[in-house]
Amino acid sequence: MVGIRERARAEHILDIKRVAGEQLSTSGAAGVSLRAIARELGMVSSAIYRYFPSRDELLTALIVDAYDSIGSAAEQADAAVVDRNVRTRWIEVARSAYRWAGEHHTEYGLIFGTPVPGYAAPQDTIGPATRFTTVLLSLLVDAQRRGDVNAAPTTIRPDIRRELASMRARLEIDIDDQLLAAGLLSWVTLFGTISFIRFGHFTNVIEDCDTYFEHVLTHLGTSVIGFA
């Protein structure tokens, strides 16, 4: 049987992260206060340290949760595509990221925004961080396998081909240079667009950001990656 302490501990950790998440969405990362969390949970501030050794560790936990959240959103969006058409899958996955960023504004800023100087992402974060890109990569792998892609060939310099080959080996995937480069560029442009929209760089530039995002989406799928 699981002990009373163990259960209470798990619940407390959840409570702390919940309140911290509320503070995060209302006041940003700077507004997450251990003392305020303790106050809201009816405990003394020093008690928090029994569960998180420092404020940084709490934020790290929130980062991990955020990566997991956007990753699982993408996984679900991908799984929901019944006909497994790679073009549809790409659009749905990209849309899920856009939607997630809109619904979790500050969490998005936490993982795709300014990194804290001197704060090296702990090992705990790199696992969840790859969850989203894994969805994207498996999508590309399937596209390659099914031959559902025919992009206009672009010139790729030898040093970049070497870089791509190294990446291919590291990830143990079978995607040719053309598709891999296009996928990489689309990945960056996808989050570049989301960041520009969510961080307000399109103010006074683009009025209907939702529509523009859809445009970028189809453009990337059609002209850059070249899904059939």
Added chain:
Amino acid sequence: MVGIRERARAEHILDIKRVAGEQLSTSGAAGVSLRAIARELGMVSSAIYRYFPSRDELLTALIVDAYDSIGSAAEQADAAVVDRNVRTRWIEVARSAYRWAGEHHTEYGLIFGTPVPGYAAPQDTIGPATRFTTVLLSLLVDAQRRGDVNAAPTTIRPDIRRELASMRARLEIDIDDQLLAAGLLSWVTLFGTISFIRFGHFTNVIEDCDTYFEHVLTHLGTSVIGFA
């Protein structure tokens, strides 16, 4: 003649911003402390408030300076291209942004990173903020005028054409839909790539980020915008 006070005031403001900038680059935006600045300048903390009404205003001043800094870097890079070839100008301007981001890591994070919730960019920032994009836009205008551009036509939906037309009217520029859309996409991809590199999202993904950036640069200039 300019008074003693006026001169002293201007110098103090410069001093405060200088020390704040040092703190910014070593400890990030969160590490900028009015009291620490006052200590370093040998004045009492409350004296700072004679020059900046709040910490936020100080940060705003740093943001304005950062926008000005990257803007003037781009202007200089553009002006240094003697033959006025638009392709060369694009590459030099984009490179200047990449270089600036590398040399001013935290300042870059300040303007392209996570926005503070509830912090609406004051009017003071929007002027300097457009300085970089103005360089980019004038480059596109020249390309259009000289006919130095021949991109593969992509499909642009009517609602996006409407958005582009509105943008064209607002900015009072003469760039056709095709080029404007390509420029917009390149702008986003440019800063998306810089952010991914500088914010560490390419760790364990791309080894030689400098080379990859050069690749993206030429790709955007050639395949997306299509400079002659």
Added chain:
DNA sequence: ACGATGCGTGAGCACTGCTCTCGTTGGGTG
């Protein structure tokens, strides 16, 4: 049954942004 360990408490340290009052001093005005 007992000892080690987990846990909540409260005081305390060093720090933060910001406010207020109090003299002093510089600089336009009569």
Added chain:
DNA sequence: CACCCAACGAGAGCAGTGCTCACGCATCGT
């Protein structure tokens, strides 16, 4: 030139922060 207001620096003080530590109590494994 004298005067008076505004700008200024100093210092105390308030409310808040992250974090540490010694202290007891409760729980759990032996």
